[in-house]
Amino acid sequence: MIRALTYALLAFLAITHIAVVGKLSQHENVFPMNEDQDELFVLPSAILKIASFDYKGIVSDYLFIKGIVYIGGSVQKGSSQKFNINESQWCAFYNMMQISTDLDPYFQDPYYIANAFLTWDAGMTREANSLLEKGSRYRNWDWSLPFFSGFNYFFFLNENDKASEWLMEASRRPGASPTIASLASKIAFKASKTENSISFLEEMIKQTEDESMKKMFAGRVEAYKAILDLEKAVDAYQRKFGKKPSTLERLLKNKIILEVPKEPYGGKFYIDSGGNVRTTSENQLMPFQK
Amino acid sequence: MKVLWPIAYITLKEGIRNRAIYGISLFAFLLLGLNMLIANLAPRDVGKVAVDIALSTISFSGLLIVLFVAINLMAKDLDKKTIHMVLSKPISRSEYIWGKFFGIALILVLTVIFISIFAALSLYILKAGYESFFLRFSWPLVFLAIFFIVMSLILLSALSLLFASFSSTSFITLVLTILTYLVGRSLSDIKALIETASIAGATVSPITAKVVEVAYYIFPNFAFFDIKMNAAHGLSVPIATVFWTVLYCLIYGTLALTAASLVFRRKEFP
Amino acid sequence: MTAILTSGISKTFKGDLHARPVKALEGLDFEITQGEVFGFLGPNGAGKSTAIKILLNLIYPDSGSAYILGSDVNDKNIRKHVGYLPENPYFYDYLTAEELLWFAGSVSGMEKNKIRASSDELLAKVNIEQARTRQIRTYSKGMVQRVGLAMALIHDPQVIILDEPMSGLDPIGRKMVGDLILELKSKGKTVFFSSHILTDIERFCDRAGIIVNGKLRLAGHLDKLLENNATLEEVFLREVERAGSGGDA
Numbered sequence: 001m002i003r004a005l006t007y008a009l010l011a012f013l014a015i016t017h018i019a020v021v022g023k024l025s026q027h028e029n030v031f032p033m034n035e036d037q038d039e040l041f042v043l044p045s046a047i048l049k050i051a052s053f054d055y056k057g058i059v060s061d062y063l064f065i066k067g068i069v070y071i072g073g074s075v076q077k078g079s080s081q082k083f084n085i086n087e088s089q090w091c092a093f094y095n096m097m098q099i100s101t102d103l104d105p106y107f108q109d110p111y112y113i114a115n116a117f118l119t120w121d122a123g124m125t126r127e128a129n130s131l132l133e134k135g136s137r138y139r140n141w142d143w144s145l146p147f148f149s150g151f152n153y154f155f156f157l158n159e160n161d162k163a164s165e166w167l168m169e170a171s172r173r174p175g176a177s178p179t180i181a182s183l184a185s186k187i188a189f190k191a192s193k194t195e196n197s198i199s200f201l202e203e204m205i206k207q208t209e210d211e212s213m214k215k216m217f218a219g220r221v222e223a224y225k226a227i228l229d230l231e232k233a234v235d236a237y238q239r240k241f242g243k244k245p246s247t248l249e250r251l252l253k254n255k256i257i258l259e260v261p262k263e264p265y266g267g268k269f270y271i272d273s274g275g276n277v278r279t280t281s282e283n284q285l286m287p288f289q290k
Numbered sequence: 291m292k293v294l295w296p297i298a299y300i301t302l303k304e305g306i307r308n309r310a311i312y313g314i315s316l317f318a319f320l321l322l323g324l325n326m327l328i329a330n331l332a333p334r335d336v337g338k339v340a341v342d343i344a345l346s347t348i349s350f351s352g353l354l355i356v357l358f359v360a361i362n363l364m365a366k367d368l369d370k371k372t373i374h375m376v377l378s379k380p381i382s383r384s385e386y387i388w389g390k391f392f393g394i395a396l397i398l399v400l401t402v403i404f405i406s407i408f409a410a411l412s413l414y415i416l417k418a419g420y421e422s423f424f425l426r427f428s429w430p431l432v433f434l435a436i437f438f439i440v441m442s443l444i445l446l447s448a449l450s451l452l453f454a455s456f457s458s459t460s461f462i463t464l465v466l467t468i469l470t471y472l473v474g475r476s477l478s479d480i481k482a483l484i485e486t487a488s489i490a491g492a493t494v495s496p497i498t499a500k501v502v503e504v505a506y507y508i509f510p511n512f513a514f515f516d517i518k519m520n521a522a523h524g525l526s527v528p529i530a531t532v533f534w535t536v537l538y539c540l541i542y543g544t545l546a547l548t549a550a551s552l553v554f555r556r557k558e559f560p
Numbered sequence: 561m562t563a564i565l566t567s568g569i570s571k572t573f574k575g576d577l578h579a580r581p582v583k584a585l586e587g588l589d590f591e592i593t594q595g596e597v598f599g600f601l602g603p604n605g606a607g608k609s610t611a612i613k614i615l616l617n618l619i620y621p622d623s624g625s626a627y628i629l630g631s632d633v634n635d636k637n638i639r640k641h642v643g644y645l646p647e648n649p650y651f652y653d654y655l656t657a658e659e660l661l662w663f664a665g666s667v668s669g670m671e672k673n674k675i676r677a678s679s680d681e682l683l684a685k686v687n688i689e690q691a692r693t694r695q696i697r698t699y700s701k702g703m704v705q706r707v708g709l710a711m712a713l714i715h716d717p718q719v720i721i722l723d724e725p726m727s728g729l730d731p732i733g734r735k736m737v738g739d740l741i742l743e744l745k746s747k748g749k750t751v752f753f754s755s756h757i758l759t760d761i762e763r764f765c766d767r768a769g770i771i772v773n774g775k776l777r778l779a780g781h782l783d784k785l786l787e788n789n790a791t792l793e794e795v796f797l798r799e800v801e802r803a804g805s806g807g808d809a
Binding site: 049050055060065112113 | 331332333334335338339341342343345346349350353426471472475476479480483486512516518519522523525
């Protein structure tokens, strides 16, 4: 009799327990979560180094994963839309990658991921480069970090000398493709930016494994090729008529080009007041820089 | 001298049969199994993360063994008076300390080997699955890192014996050992921090700097034995470094054990 | 040669925060010849265990000296010839009786085969043969005591020192210990044991010493002590009273 009662009591308590837990979990989120204030809190790396004792490697791994999860929530795969991440969040992400690589400066993933996001999406190329350059010092067998740094200088920052310098560094490292050295010298000689952009981007496509990134580069290559064709057409016009055309229609009219190439981003090519071939989708082609 | 082996052997047997060893080993296996899942979270550097986790598991498990098995073995003798059984035999106080030490060292070596087999297995499986991300992986470096871990654990045990020789309770021994590990491991980073802080312009009181410098020479520097990063990235370790590290371990360990013998000689067991 | 000789042994235990210093032994002088069975009788806290532990070099005397078979007690080698059973013995929980005996034998320099043979003999004699491969933590208190006896005897020592050997034993166990003591005596061994049980002293000892409050008050042949038809109990209680009132023997 007592035993039956005990079991009944246990069952009753178990059910009540489940109900109470359910009730409490609803109350857990009572405090307003301010989306804007998702701060990534980390300790300064010097302190973290000391506090990690024997485990710097896995703390570095953890911080890296924490960092990509932090921005992962707002990532839309393969889209060229800007991410729903504000500046301070990008800074927090960058800081996280810095700290992760302070704990383990040989860890390649933070450098790669940080470079991918900070340049194209956050417009923080200089910060990306500071990471890449740190990585290059330690990962002295790795040609890709100085290569990306060189690309950044060329493509985003328009600093050809630095670009060339970093490309040369990359070319000296084991496994570097021979085209890198020739790219370095082409840029040093200040050949046409559009042509260099195409060469560079084609090299980037070869070096990237991520399919969505490959597609993104390919789109840009297509756009630049179209721009290159148009630039050649503009030069041909200038040779013929002594001045640059004011609009693309003039090229069509004068049969220098048979048709206006398709703009892969859905915008329109045009010629600006300085006679340069541009596109209305410049923001997507050439991301904003801070 | 011949008595060292019987003392070591029964210490080994008593320690190996301790339940804690099973718990710690199980914990290690769990982590190593998790290694398979966690390592591939890294987009590219799967090899590095895998080695990080494998070596950290071995290191942490070893630390747990020192803290909860090794210290317990000493403590049992003193708290529960099994020491009477041992010291009433034709054994000197030093022989007791050294015999206990070798027994503990054997426990550590055997357990680490056991856990390392599973660690190696997890790495082997991951390497087979992610060949291209293990390009800089090196088995010799991984084993060297494990060897270094074993050395650091043995050194820590020697120190814990020293603490046990003068502490009145096993709790004090445990606390002192933990503190020594924490300070010993972080000293080289603290020293680096102080050196760079002055470059960065932050002021470091000269007293602090001196204290740290002195501590650096007195405390065991466990950072010498941490070559996990080398193993994770295939960065080779010069033979000279290996030589000096082994020498450091031998010298410091002998110092600790000799001091322990001296202190232990004065101890009484009412 | 005397088996055991102490000369002026004194020991004071320093008090800690709470307790005052305790004078455990004061000027202890006694002598035990080889082949004797000597009993140390005294109330609890009299200093019996302290004296024994000094003989085993587990405690160091503040002054005085102690010798076993002519060697100073701080010479570890003399303990090759000493068998010791502590009061309330503790052994490593996870070892078996066999392993403990192997340890005791090895450490005293015995050959492996000899250890095996002696182990078999002793384990049978103290009646724990069937439990020899079980871990000590499964043993009852009586069994632990008997393992302790085996360990004290495995290396065939000349001098056997037993601290309260009968404590915690049932009548069968007590008979076994008693028989063992008599057997050792017949082999010419020296047995020194402490007890607060009068009948044990009466039954086995040739000579005895009564120790109260750290001082040896009376020592000598049993029949001498019990002259005038006094019982050991009367003698003992008288000495306790004398010690209490501050008189000296």
